[in-house]
Amino acid sequence: MSSHSHHDDHDHHDHHDHSHVPKVNQANQKKVLLSFVLIFTFMIVELVGGLYAGSLALIADAGHMLTDAFALALAWAAFYFGQRQPNNRLTFGYIRFEVLASLFNAMTLFLIAFFIIYEAWQRLTTPANVMPWPMFIVACAGLFINLLVLWIMTRGETENVNIKGVILHVMGDLLGSFAAIIAAVVIGLTGWAPIDPILSVVVALLILRGAWKLIRKTSHILLEGAPDEAAPTLIRTHLLEHVSGLSDVSHIHVWQISTGFTLATLHIRAVEDAQAKQVVRAVEVALQEKFSIGHSTIAIDWADEPSTPNCLLSDVVAHGDSSGTAHPHSH
Missing domain, CATH: 1.20.1510.10 (Cation efflux protein transmembrane domain)
Structure with a gap:
């Protein structure tokens, strides 16, 4: 069973703006x-x-x-x-x-x-x-x-x-x-x-x-569809190629609240559990810089826990289909 905590110590919020009120x-x-x-x-x-x-x-x-x-x-x-x-x-x-x-x-x-x-x-x-x-x-x-x-x-x-x-x-x-x-x-x-x-x-x-x-x-x-430029398959491929210490990415959900306000939830697995905190931060930075996702919820799959096979988008990612219904985790 994977952990659904949002990086429990929440230190990564220091460099992310989670304001829900538009500024422009x-x-x-x-x-x-x-x-x-x-x-x-x-x-x-x-x-x-x-x-x-x-x-x-x-x-x-x-x-x-x-x-x-x-x-x-x-x-x-x-x-x-x-x-x-x-x-x-x-x-x-x-x-x-x-x-x-x-x-x-x-x-x-x-x-x-x-x-x-x-x-x-x-x-x-x-x-x-x-x-x-x-x-x-x-x-x-x-x-x-x-x-x-x-x-x-x-x-x-x-x-x-x-x-x-x-x-x-x-x-x-x-x-x-x-x-x-x-x-x-x-x-x-x-x-x-x-x-x-x-x-x-x-x-x-x-x-x-x-x-x-x-x-x-x-x-x-x-309908909470994923933006074309931030489809789950694109996110998974980019993270695995550009984030060091990242072993796997799964259960990706992406949707928009409004124009320019994209959210994402996903599970990550680090190569080593000791690296998990640094990997989460690197994933957040990559999501912001590449996909303009400034509000992400990231759950950690620990090494001693098997991946959950029943998530809505597990088959989507495996088969390269970017469609699916958003199912956000609690933030």
């Missing part, structure tokens, strides 16, 4: 709040302009901007609540709120895309009069606002799934503004009105593609 969210909060003000204000302008010009492209883009404004408000709330301290009920705090916000944003992208496609079909079957040049002016203004917001959102950290979700919303708006400009020019020069709903559908399909990618990423985190 202040900058994210500010840029999200500024972007919200810009998007919400122009959304009203674009909706009025779309109704006046009779343009589906503008109305659809205004609807998308409304979901953007909501997504930005949700993102701000995620960063705000995410910085609250852990407690007895939520031992990691509220940092996973940002993943839930990102998933909700992706779902709203699906809804707005299907709404645009439905409205485009209605327009194609029942053409409407469009005033191209007012549409052109509003679309150009929308393009400027979206470029400004995109510039703001891409400053600093962009790997956060919440920020990625917001950027996808803004990219959808940007495409919507481009489509509205092109449609306005074509209608103004040729009078061919179907270009308006047709380009709206193109934008909707691009939005769906981005939303699907975001849902896959956030769902993987919520």
Whole structure:
């Protein structure tokens, strides 16, 4: 039976930061709040302009901007609540709120895309009069606002799934503004009105593609899947090759609480029991430096104890499959 103590004396915590509260969210909060003000204000302008010009492209883009404004408000709330301290009920705090916000944003992208496609079909079957040049002016203004917001959102950290979700919303708006400009020019020069709903559908399909990618990423985190760059097989191979005094690594579980916050539990066996403490520390350093895992729980399998064959991932590691359900040990 293996030991499940987390390196009993805990001296290795001295060089690891186990804080569960993100430190980079202040900058994210500010840029999200500024972007919200810009998007919400122009959304009203674009909706009025779309109704006046009779343009589906503008109305659809205004609807998308409304979901953007909501997504930005949700993102701000995620960063705000995410910085609250852990407690007895939520031992990691509220940092996973940002993943839930990102998933909700992706779902709203699906809804707005299907709404645009439905409205485009209605327009194609029942053409409407469009005033191209007012549409052109509003679309150009929308393009400027979206470029400004995109510039703001891409400053600093962009790997956060919440920020990625917001950027996808803004990219959808940007495409919507481009489509509205092109449609306005074509209608103004040729009078061919179907270009308006047709380009709206193109934008909707691009939005769906981005939303699907975001849902896959956030769902993987919520299912506690291992990051691609920190699969159990990769971890085991790296540790055995680079940590001296290490005899075996088993029972590896890796998962994410939130973007950039990866945890791992594993068993190690040292060549000699007397080296176990030093080997644990070396494993922690290797996990941090190679895989950015700053929060690890390491159990020691002593020489006089057989390895447990029934662990969930024992067969996974043996067969080179990185899939599996996380099963964390008590920390």
